[in-house]
Amino acid sequence: MSNTHTSSSFAALQNDSFLRACLRQATPHTPVWLMRQAGRYLPEYCATRAKAGSFMGLATNVDFATEVTLQPLERYPLDAAILFSDILTVPDAMGLGLSFAQGEGPRFATSVRDEAAVAKLQVPDMNKLRYVFDAVTSIRKALNGRVPLIGFSGSPWTLACYMVEGQGSDDYRLVKSMLYSRPDLMHRMLEVNAQAVAAYLNLQIEAGAQAVMIFDSWGGVLADGAFQEFSLAYTARVLALLKTEHAGQRIPRIVFTKGGGLWLDEMKGLDCEVLGLDWTMNLGRARAMVGGAVGGPGKALQGNIDPNVLFAPPAQIQKEVRRVLESFGTPHLDMLKSGPTHIFNLGHGISQYTPPDAVSALVEAVHSHSQVLRR
Amino acid sequence: MSNTHTSSSFAALQNDSFLRACLRQATPHTPVWLMRQAGRYLPEYCATRAKAGSFMGLATNVDFATEVTLQPLERYPLDAAILFSDILTVPDAMGLGLSFAQGEGPRFATSVRDEAAVAKLQVPDMNKLRYVFDAVTSIRKALNGRVPLIGFSGSPWTLACYMVEGQGSDDYRLVKSMLYSRPDLMHRMLEVNAQAVAAYLNLQIEAGAQAVMIFDSWGGVLADGAFQEFSLAYTARVLALLKTEHAGQRIPRIVFTKGGGLWLDEMKGLDCEVLGLDWTMNLGRARAMVGGAVGGPGKALQGNIDPNVLFAPPAQIQKEVRRVLESFGTPHLDMLKSGPTHIFNLGHGISQYTPPDAVSALVEAVHSHSQVLRR
Numbered sequence: 001m002s003n004t005h006t007s008s009s010f011a012a013l014q015n016d017s018f019l020r021a022c023l024r025q026a027t028p029h030t031p032v033w034l035m036r037q038a039g040r041y042l043p044e045y046c047a048t049r050a051k052a053g054s055f056m057g058l059a060t061n062v063d064f065a066t067e068v069t070l071q072p073l074e075r076y077p078l079d080a081a082i083l084f085s086d087i088l089t090v091p092d093a094m095g096l097g098l099s100f101a102q103g104e105g106p107r108f109a110t111s112v113r114d115e116a117a118v119a120k121l122q123v124p125d126m127n128k129l130r131y132v133f134d135a136v137t138s139i140r141k142a143l144n145g146r147v148p149l150i151g152f153s154g155s156p157w158t159l160a161c162y163m164v165e166g167q168g169s170d171d172y173r174l175v176k177s178m179l180y181s182r183p184d185l186m187h188r189m190l191e192v193n194a195q196a197v198a199a200y201l202n203l204q205i206e207a208g209a210q211a212v213m214i215f216d217s218w219g220g221v222l223a224d225g226a227f228q229e230f231s232l233a234y235t236a237r238v239l240a241l242l243k244t245e246h247a248g249q250r251i252p253r254i255v256f257t258k259g260g261g262l263w264l265d266e267m268k269g270l271d272c273e274v275l276g277l278d279w280t281m282n283l284g285r286a287r288a289m290v291g292g293a294v295g296g297p298g299k300a301l302q303g304n305i306d307p308n309v310l311f312a313p314p315a316q317i318q319k320e321v322r323r324v325l326e327s328f329g330t331p332h333l334d335m336l337k338s339g340p341t342h343i344f345n346l347g348h349g350i351s352q353y354t355p356p357d358a359v360s361a362l363v364e365a366v367h368s369h370s371q372v373l374r375r
Numbered sequence: 376m377s378n379t380h381t382s383s384s385f386a387a388l389q390n391d392s393f394l395r396a397c398l399r400q401a402t403p404h405t406p407v408w409l410m411r412q413a414g415r416y417l418p419e420y421c422a423t424r425a426k427a428g429s430f431m432g433l434a435t436n437v438d439f440a441t442e443v444t445l446q447p448l449e450r451y452p453l454d455a456a457i458l459f460s461d462i463l464t465v466p467d468a469m470g471l472g473l474s475f476a477q478g479e480g481p482r483f484a485t486s487v488r489d490e491a492a493v494a495k496l497q498v499p500d501m502n503k504l505r506y507v508f509d510a511v512t513s514i515r516k517a518l519n520g521r522v523p524l525i526g527f528s529g530s531p532w533t534l535a536c537y538m539v540e541g542q543g544s545d546d547y548r549l550v551k552s553m554l555y556s557r558p559d560l561m562h563r564m565l566e567v568n569a570q571a572v573a574a575y576l577n578l579q580i581e582a583g584a585q586a587v588m589i590f591d592s593w594g595g596v597l598a599d600g601a602f603q604e605f606s607l608a609y610t611a612r613v614l615a616l617l618k619t620e621h622a623g624q625r626i627p628r629i630v631f632t633k634g635g636g637l638w639l640d641e642m643k644g645l646d647c648e649v650l651g652l653d654w655t656m657n658l659g660r661a662r663a664m665v666g667g668a669v670g671g672p673g674k675a676l677q678g679n680i681d682p683n684v685l686f687a688p689p690a691q692i693q694k695e696v697r698r699v700l701e702s703f704g705t706p707h708l709d710m711l712k713s714g715p716t717h718i719f720n721l722g723h724g725i726s727q728y729t730p731p732d733a734v735s736a737l738v739e740a741v742h743s744h745s746q747v748l749r750r
Contacts, residue, residue, distance in 0.1 A: 171682075171683070171726060172683065173683055173686065173726060173728065176681065176683035176684075176686070177683060177686035177687065179683075180681075180683060180684050180686065180687035180691050180695065181686065181687040181688060181691060220655065222654075222655070223654035223655065223679075223680075223681040223722070224654065224655055224656060224657040224702075225657075225698060225702075226681070227655070259634070259655070261637050262636050262637055262655055262656060279597075279598035279599065280595065280597070280598065280599055280602070280634070280637055281599060281637060282599040282600075305598075306551065306555075306598040306601070307546075308546070308547065308548055308551035308552060308554075308555060309551075309555050311548065311551070311552035311555065311556065312552065312555035312556040313556060316555050316556060320555065323600060327599075327600075347598070351546060351548060353548065
C-alpha cells in the first residue's frame with residue numbers, strides 16, 4: 001500500500017487539546033471524547049445506518065463512514081473524532097466473515113477452534129482493509145483540522161476471543177479451553193494477530209490517523225498470569241511494531257484494557273503514551289501509579305466515567321463529572337514541561353439507550369469544571 | 376422462628392480443615408470446595424432436578440435439596456458442603472416471584488423500579504424461608520459430621536441488581552440509573568436488604584450452618600466510589616448484625632465480591648474472617664495486603680482458579696492448581712498461632728459444561744500438592 005497522503009495535504013489542526021494531553025502537555029481544559037460516540041443513541045446515525053442496510057455496509061462505505069464519524073461533532077464540542085469502524089475488521093479480512101445481526105453483537109461465519117484452523121491463519125492482505133484506510137483519509141479531510149482523528153483496532157487477545165468463540169461470550173469457555181489446553185495454538189494465533197494489528201494500525205497512521213488506540217476489551221476476563229502471557233505481551237508486541245511519528249508529527253498510542261486496573265503496575269511498562277481505564281479504577285490512585293511527575297516520564301490517563309451516569313438528570317451528571325475530574329486531581333499546568341494529564345472519556349462505549357441531551361450536559365460539565373480546576 | 380437444633384443434636388465434625396482454615400489455623404492440607412459444586416455438570420444432579428420439575432421445586436423441597444447438596448461429596452473428597460439454594464431467595468420471600476426458565480438465569484415476576492415499589496419493600500416474614508432453614512438442618516444431619524456446612528445469601532447490592540433489573544443484565548442500566556438518579560431510593564432498598572439478609576443468615580446459623588458466605592456477585596460492576604457507598608457499606612451492615620458464635624462454636628463469615636480485587640485494601644476493614652477472590656487477583660499480592668502475620672490479625676483467603684481450567688486435560692489442571700497454590704505461597708504452619716491460610720476454590724461458580732472427571736483431578740491436585748508445600 002502506498003502512502004498517498006502526507007500531513008501537508010491535510011488542513012492545520014485547530015484544537016490540539018487531545019493530542020497535547022496524550023503527550024502529557026498542559027491544556028486549557030480537559031479534552032473529552034466518548035468511546036462509540038458515533039452510534040445508535042444518535043437518531044442521525046440510525047438514519048444513515050438504515051440507508052446503508054447493515055453495520056458492515058456502513059463501515060465499508062467511505063462516504064457513510066465519514067458522515068457518521070462527524071455526526072457527534074456537529075452536536076457536541078468534542079475534542080477528538082474516532083474512525084467509524086469495528087474492532088474486528090482484521091479477522092474479517094482474514095476471511096472469517098464478520099456480520100452484525102440487528103440488535104445483536106458481532107458474529108463470525110467461521111470460527112477458529114482447532115489446530116488446522118489456527119495453522120491456516122495468516123496476516124491478511126491489507127488491500128482487503130483498504131476501505132478503512134480510505135475512510136481514514138476521507139474523514140481526516142472532512143474534519144478539516146477541527147479536531148484530531150483517532151484510528152483503532154482490537155488487541156490480539158480480544159480478536160482471538162471472537163475468532164475462537166465466533167461471537168461474544170459470557171464465560172469465554174471456548175477460547176479459554178484452547179488457552180489452557182493448547183497454549184501453543186493460542187500463542188500462534190496471537191502472534192499472527194499482533195503482526196496483523198500492527199500493519200493495520202500503521203496503515204491507518206499513513207492514511208491520516210493522528211493517534212491510535214488498542215481496545216483490549218476482553219483482557220480483563222483473564223486470570224492473573226494468563227493476562228500477562230496472552231494479552232499484555234501481545235499488546236506490547238503490537239506497540240513495538242508501531243510507527244511513533246508520521247509526517248513530522250508524533251502519533252500517540254492509547255491502550256485500553258477493560259477491567260485491567262489490577263494490572264496497572266505492569267501496564268506501566270508498555271511503550272505507549274496513554275492508558276485507558278474503566279470506572280472501577282480510581283483515577284487519583286492510577287495517577288500516583290503511572291502518571292509520573294512533572295518533567296519526568298509517565299502515562300497520560302483516559303477515562304473513566306460509568307456510561308450509566310448518562311441516564312441521570314443533568315445535575316447528577318455534573319456531580320459525577322466533577323467527581324471523576326477531582327479524582328484525577330489538578331492537572332499538569334506547566335506548558336514547558338510534560339506531566340500528568342487526563343483525557344475525559346467513558347469507561348466503556350456509550351449505551352445505545354443514552355438520551356442525546358445527556359451527552360451535552362456531560363461535555364459541557366467536563367469543559368467548564370476542568371477550567372475551574374485550572375484556576 | 377425457634378432454634379430447634381443445638382450443636383449437640385448434630386454429629387461431631389470429622390474433617391474440620393475448612394473451618395480451621397477460615398479461622399487462620401494450620402491444616403494438614405489446603406481445604407477445597409467449589410462454588411456451585413452441586414450443579415448441572417453432575418448427571419445425578421440433573422436426574423434429581425428432572426424429578427423436582429424446576430429449580431425452585433428442587434430448592435424448596437427439603438429431601439431434594441439434601442440429596443443434591445450431598446451428591447458432589449459422594450464423588451469427590453471435598454472439605455465443605457454448601458447448602459443447595461439460590462442467592463435470590465430473600466427477594467423471592469419479599470414477594471417478587473423468583474423463577475428459573477430452563478437454560479436461563481433467574482427472573483423475577485415483579486421488579487422494583489420506582490419510588491412506590493421501593494416504599495413497599497419490607498424485610499420478609501422469615502417463615503416464608505422456612506424451607507431453607509429446614510434444608511440446612513436436614514443437610515447437617517445427613518452430613519453426619521463428614522464436613523462442615525456453609526450457608527449463604529446474595530449481598531444487599533447483588534439482590535438489588537436483580538430486584539431492579541428483574542433478571543441478569545449485561546450493562547446494569549436500570550439499577551445504575553436508579554443509583555445515579557435516585558440514590559435515596561437505592562439506599563432505602565439496600566437497608567431493607569441488609570436487614571433481611573442478616574436475619575436470614577442468622578436463622579441459617581441457628582438451623583445448623585457452620586459458616587456463612589455473602590455473595591457480592593455484582594459488586595465488581597460498580598464504579599470506584601459507588602462500590603464503597605452502595606455495596607461495601609451494606610455488606611458491612613450485614614456483618615455487623617450477624618452472629619459470630621452459635622452453640623459454643625465460632626461461625627466464620629466469608630465475603631466474596633466478584634471483580635473486587637481492586638478494592639481489597641478497603642475490604643480489609645470488613646468484620647469477617649475470609650475474603651473470596653476471583654482469578655484476576657494474584658493470591659500472593661492479596662495475602663501481602665490482607666493475610667496478616669502469624670499471631671496477628673488478618674483474613675483467610677478463598678479462591679481463585681479460573682473455572683475454565685477444568686476444560687483442559689489433567690496435566691494442565693494439575694499445573695494450574697500448583698500455580699494457584701504457589702501464588703499464595705507456603706501456608707501458615709504453626710498450630711498454636713493464627714496466620715495466613717488459603718481455602719482453595721474456583722473464582723466463580725463451576726460451569727455446567729465441566730467434565731466431572733476434571734473435578735477429581737483438581738481436588739486431588741489441591742490435596743496432594745498442598746501437602747508437598749507443607750513439607
